[in-house]
Amino acid sequence: METLKLEPTSDTPKVILDATAGIFEISDRCFPEDAIRFFTPILKWVKWYLESPNHTTTHFNFKLEYFNTASSKQLFKLFVLLQELSKKNEVIIHWYYNNGDTDMLSSGERYSQLLDFPFDMVEM
Amino acid sequence: MAANNDNNLFYIFGLYRQMKHYTLSYIYRGDISDNLTNKILSLAEIDMEHISEPATLRKKVYFIMVESLQNITRHQELPDKPNVDSSSFFVIQRLGKDYYITSGNIVENKKIEYLKSNLNKINSLDKEHLKEYYKEILSQGEFSSKGGAGLGFIEMARKSGNKLAYDFKKINDEFSHFYFQTAVSLPDSEKSVHPERDMHEGRLKWLEKVDKLIVEKNLNLIYQVDFTQESLIGILSMTEGNIGNTQELVYRKKIFSIIIELLQNIYKHADDPDAKKEGKSGIFLLGEKEDSYFITTGNLVLTSRVETIKNRLDEVNNASFKELDILYNKIMMMDDKDGQKGAGLGFSDIKLKSGNDIRYHFSTVDADYSFFEIQVKLPTK
Structure with a gap:
């Protein structure tokens, strides 16, 4: 499967989705002008991956600085897919937040509770 | 009770009106x-x-x-x-x-x-x-x-x-x-x-008055432009230079999130009579008073939309934080509609992050348009 790699810009995050190396990561800030368009290839990639996931545990890292509400909705779609993936393959979502950043922590908790899917909350 | 038609914000419309010739x-x-x-x-x-x-x-x-x-x-x-x-x-x-x-x-x-x-x-x-x-x-x-x-x-x-x-x-x-x-x-x-270009001296006098107003209203920054994603990025960078040294990272991120929601609201949802240009005309103000930052924006909306926007804001303002959480989740789980520009979560997110009601004010501009001001108070502690 082809790797999806996006370099960070001033308003979009760094994305690495590399099944071969086993690296799944979205980091930095995320407030694109058009969140639906930005997340389309990411969601598409995860759907592909769902078809033939790795045999080892999928560790998905979210190291977001901040994101806009339009992205928040697209992230929810991504988590729905990851939850589906967890039926086939062990998935651990590592949700990073800065020490004291209750906004980022509660965003992670929101997704986790909504989907009834435990996240690994990692304080930085 | 919601802060409906907050008259303390009225001076912003006056400023906007005085600056309307400027791009x-x-x-x-x-x-x-x-x-x-x-x-x-x-x-x-x-x-x-x-x-x-x-x-x-x-x-x-x-x-x-x-x-x-x-x-x-x-x-x-x-x-x-x-x-x-x-x-x-x-x-x-x-x-x-x-x-x-x-x-x-x-x-x-x-x-x-x-x-x-x-x-x-x-x-x-x-x-x-x-x-x-x-x-x-x-x-x-x-x-x-x-x-x-x-x-x-x-x-x-x-x-x-x-x-x-x-x-x-x-x-x-x-x-x-x-x-x-x-x-x-x-x-x-x-x-x-x-x-307007020959009013050189008058312009300086006017700016002196604006400077006085800035001091009175505890403002740091007034930015009036046709807003686009590029100007938003510029403002974030400015804000970083402005409050970067004095505030903690976590607080800065909160301020950034709120600015992003407010400015994306302008360029995605404002009604600008000049539909040909790329950005949307608006104003952004940043001020600091008594241990709080105040972030204010203003833009034009069609008067026919005022009731709908008011209702959305009142719904958010009248909701408890718990109810707001539920509302947020409900909207987040909805499917994207065709041509949807935002998630419809902005106001809820702003109240959740700031911990305060959203103040707003509408002024009539002409037969078709109203000026919509919105202010968020973000305590530093």
Whole structure:
């Protein structure tokens, strides 16, 4: 499967989705002008991956600085897919937040509770 | 009870109305550091590139901005007088094809006569004589201890091709505010014929009034432009320079999130009568008062939409934080609609992050449009 790699810009995050190396990561800030368009290839990639996931545990890292509400909705779609993936393959979502950043922590908790899917909350 | 039609916000509409001829107004009051200078310059660069301003004009504007900002940082005198506000003032405005760059800083009264005679002399000289005067000063080499030689003013007059406007406003027996404005325009043949452009002196007086208002309302920044994603990125960078050193990372992220929601709201949802241009006309204000930051935006909306927007805001304001969480989740789980521009979560997110109700105000502009102001209070503790 082809790797999806996006370099960070001033308003979009760094994305690495590399099944071969086993690296799944979205980091930095995320407030694109058009969140639906930005997340389309990411969601598409995860759907592909769902078809033939790795045999080892999928560790998905979210190291977001901040994101806009339009992205928040697209992230929810991504988590729905990851939850589906967890039926086939062990998935651990590592949700990073800065020490004291209750906004980022509660965003992670929101997704986790909504989907009834435990996240690994990692304080930085 | 929701803060419906909050009259304390009304002055913003007045400001917006007074600035409506300008396609850009960037007004800042505070301490100007080298770091902030760089951010201001890059924001202006973004704006000028965005509207494909001719390179010659861009270079001139850039040069004059640098000189004005250096004048401020170099002469930003910090008197050991706790009662005197020594912060500086910096403005860049665009009107038609003309740029107006204004600086304001504190000066000692005893220097006023020297400054006045120097500026009057420069204003009395034509192009050729300015060149001679420049050489004369340069050969004398009487550089002041601050690194300038009075060459800055001459250069600004030469590069701009216009007279320098200035004014002094007395603070007390020792200090005054020194306001200084340079107009930059394209060569004569391309000069714009905007009806407002000849009000040079009036413009400086008006800015002095705005400066007074800024102090009264505890503002740091007024930014009026056609908002786009690029200007949002510029503002975030500015805000970083502005509050970056004094506030914790976590707080800064909160402020950024709120600014993003408010400004994306403008360029995604505002109604602008001029549908041809790329951005949406609006105003952004940042202020600090009694341990809180105040973030305010204003933009036009169709009056026919006012009730719907009010209802959305009241729904958010009337909800408890628990109810808001439920509302947020409900909206987040909805499917995207065709042509959807946002998630519909902005107001909820702003209240959840700020911990405060959202203040707002609508004013009637004309038969079709209303001016929509929104203010978020974000306590620093």
